[in-house]
């Protein structure tokens with residue numbers, strides 16, 4: 001695995017987790033939580049598509065888009081994640097906040113890697129910055145929800 005593939009696999013894995021949490025969450029706040037998690041996983045799907053295409057362009061390598069390698073990466077990463085099944089909505093939303101914060105840190109590390117490697121075009125720089133800002137907004141919203149009960 002390389003840095004780009006690891007980051008793409010983490011992005012896909014985070015999106016899958018958010019979609020699964022969207023499916024299984026229940027309880028008094030579940031309608032709002034379900035919709036929030038739906039917004040997050042849908043965002044990750046669209047963002048991942050652009051991330052892969054831009055990364056291919058920047059690196060000049062098709063291997064960062066290899067589904068078999070991405071699936072292997074997701075499998076390795078999955079051991080770090082708590083299953084949302086069998087947890088309360090508050091536990092799921094606290095974990096969502098932690099996962100998004102951790103993802104934002106990884107995004108910043110990926111950004112710094114790209115900068116050091118001379119891979120940041122103005123467009124790629126702008127894309128990663130905008131994504132970081134969007135994820136900060138999700139963290140703000142979910143942190144308020146997670147501390148709400």
Ligand SMILES: [Fe+2]
Pocket residue numbers: 022038
């Ligand atoms: Fe749904």
